[in-house]
Amino acid sequence: MKTNKILLIGPFPEPITGMSLANKVLLDALINKAYKVDYINTSLYSFEENVGRFSLKKLLFFLKFNIYLHKIFKAQTIYITPGSTFFGVAKYSLFMLVSSLLNKRIIIHIHTNNLQSEYQKISKLKKRIVKYLLQKASFGIVLAPSLKNNLNPFLPEDKIFVVNNFVENYIISSKDIINNKKPDNLKIVFLSNLMTQKGIYLLLKALKNIENNNKLTFEVKLAGYIDKNIENDVLSKIKDIKSATYLGIVRGNDKKALLEWSNVFVFPSYLTEGLPLSILEAFATGNYVISTKHPSLVDFFNEKSIHFIEKKSVDAIEKALLEVSDRYNKEIILKNYETVTKHFTVENFSSSIIEIMNK
Numbered sequence: 001m002k003t004n005k006i007l008l009i010g011p012f013p014e015p016i017t018g019m020s021l022a023n024k025v026l027l028d029a030l031i032n033k034a035y036k037v038d039y040i041n042t043s044l045y046s047f048e049e050n051v052g053r054f055s056l057k058k059l060l061f062f063l064k065f066n067i068y069l070h071k072i073f074k075a076q077t078i079y080i081t082p083g084s085t086f087f088g089v090a091k092y093s094l095f096m097l098v099s100s101l102l103n104k105r106i107i108i109h110i111h112t113n114n115l116q117s118e119y120q121k122i123s124k125l126k127k128r129i130v131k132y133l134l135q136k137a138s139f140g141i142v143l144a145p146s147l148k149n150n151l152n153p154f155l156p157e158d159k160i161f162v163v164n165n166f167v168e169n170y171i172i173s174s175k176d177i178i179n180n181k182k183p184d185n186l187k188i189v190f191l192s193n194l195m196t197q198k199g200i201y202l203l204l205k206a207l208k209n210i211e212n213n214n215k216l217t218f219e220v221k222l223a224g225y226i227d228k229n230i231e232n233d234v235l236s237k238i239k240d241i242k243s244a245t246y247l248g249i250v251r252g253n254d255k256k257a258l259l260e261w262s263n264v265f266v267f268p269s270y271l272t273e274g275l276p277l278s279i280l281e282a283f284a285t286g287n288y289v290i291s292t293k294h295p296s297l298v299d300f301f302n303e304k305s306i307h308f309i310e311k312k313s314v315d316a317i318e319k320a321l322l323e324v325s326d327r328y329n330k331e332i333i334l335k336n337y338e339t340v341t342k343h344f345t346v347e348n349f350s351s352s353i354i355e356i357m358n359k
Contacts, residue, residue: 005036006357007071009095010081010109011043015225016251017193018165018277019081019111022349025166026079029350038075040068042091066094077105077357082134084115084150084272086126093133100136107356108134108151109141109163113295114272115150130154139356143275144296161356164300165275166349167284167340171256178286178337181263183328186218188321189262189287191255192269192278194226194234199268199292199317204237204244206317211241216322221258223247259285264324267291270311279306280344283336288328290320300343304329305336 008027011020020043030037042065072078078099082089099106119130134140134154141163142148151160188207194200200222210216220243226234238246250258259265265282267289275296282289291297293308307327309316 005074005076006030006038006079007075007077008037008039008079009042009092010040010079012039012041013043015043015193016249018274021277022109022111022165023081025168025346026350026353029346030354033354035354038071040065040071040095069094069098072098072102072104075104077107079107079109079353079357081109081111084110084112084118086118086122086130089130089133093129096133096136105139105357106137107139107141107353108137109353110147110150111143111274112272113147113150113274116153117272119153139359141353141356144299146295146299147274161352163349163352163356164344165277165280166344166346167277167280168346170252171259171281171284172341173256173260173285173337175334175337177260178333179330181286181333183263183288183325186216186264186321186324187262188218188220188264188266189258189282190220190222190266191224191250191258191281192267192276193224194222194230195271196230197269197271199270199312200234201237202268202312202314203266203317204234204241205314206321207241207244208237209314209318210321211243218243218321220244221247221262223250223255223258225249255281256285259287262287263328264321265289266317266321268309268311268317269294275300280340283340286333286337288324288333289336290317290324300339301336304332 008023010023012023013020027037027039080092080095082092096106119127131154137155140151140155140160142150142160143165145162148160190203192198207220222238235246238244259281265287267276267279269292273294279289279291290307290309292311297306307320309320
C-alpha cells in the first residue's frame with residue numbers, strides 16, 4: 001500500500017542523540033523522495049542523564065505537544081520513536097490512541113534494547129497500559145535481530161522488522177587515511193554523551209591510572225553533551241589528566257576530523273544499548289574499538305572485530321588500552337570499514353523504513 005502523507009513523532013536535534021539523528025535522516029530522505037511529510041519534535045531542550053525517567057518538568061513539557069494532535073488527521077502513516085520506560089511510551093499515548101481510532105497505519109521504531117526489561121519491572125496496571133498502546137502498532141522496527149524480543153510481547157513476529165543503523169555519508173573516510181593510521185602513537189577518543197552510565201568516570205579513572213604509572217604515552221580527546229548536574233565534576237577530572245582535552249559538542253566536519261585524528265575509540269557504556277551509531281562511525285573512520293558487549297554488536301561483529309571488555313571495570317579498560325599495540329590488526333580495521341560502508345548506510349536505513357511504510 002503506497003503511502004504519501006507521513007507524520008514523524010519523536011525527538012529531533014538538538015540535542016543530538018542516536019534517535020534524534022535517525023529521525024532527522026529519515027525526515028530528509030522522505031522530503032528528498034517527494035513524500036508529503038510533517039513532524040512533531042519531542043526533544044527536551046536540555047540534555048539530561050536520566051533519559052526516559054519521569055519528572056514533573058518532563059510531564060508538563062510533553063503535555064504541550066498534544067496541541068499538535070490535529071496533524072494526525074492529515075497523515076496516512078504515523079511513525080513514532082517511543083522510549084523504553086513506562087513514561088517513554090505513555091507520553092505518546094494520545095497520539096497512538098487517536099491514530100488507532102482514525103485507522104491510521106502506526107509504525108513504532110525502538111532504538112534501545114531495554115523495552116522488555118523495563119516492561120518486566122513495572123506494575124500490572126502499567127503493563128496493561130503499555131501493552132494496550134504498543135499493540136496499536138501496525139508494524140514495529142528494531143535495530144538488530146537480537147533486539148526483536150523487545151517487541152515480541154506486543155506484536156506478532158511477522159510484524160517486527162530489523163532495520164540496521166547507519167553512518168552518514170560525510171563521515172566515511174578514504175582508505176588512504178585509514179591505511180596511514182598506526183597504533184604506535186595512541187590517540188584515544190571518547191565521542192558520546194558524557195554520562196555516568198556511558199562509563200565516562202570509569203574511562204577517566206583508567207586513563208589517570210595509566211598516566212600516574214607511566215605505563216603508556218597517549219593523547220585523549222573527549223566530546224559530547226554533559227548533564228549540568230555532573231559537568232563540573234567531569235570537567236575537573238578531565239583537567240586532572242595532562243594529555244586529555246574536552247572539545248565540547250562536535251558536529252559535521254569537526255566530528256569527522258576528530259575520528260580521523262584518533263586510532264582508538266573507547267565505548268565503556270553499561271547502559272542497555274541499541275546499536276551505537278558512534279561505534280559504526282568509529283569503524284567508518286578506521287578506529288580500533290574497545291567496547292563493552294551489547295547484543296546488537298554481537299549480531300554483526302565478533303571478538304576479533306571489537307575488543308570487548310567487562311562492564312563497570314576500570315581494570316578492564318586499562319588492560320585493553322595497554323594491549324592495543326599487540327591486538328591492533330589493519331586487516332580487521334579494513335574489514336570493519338568495508339562492513340559498515342556496505343551495510344550500514346543512510347540509503348539502506350531510510351529506504352528500508354520507507355518500504356515498511358508502504359506495506
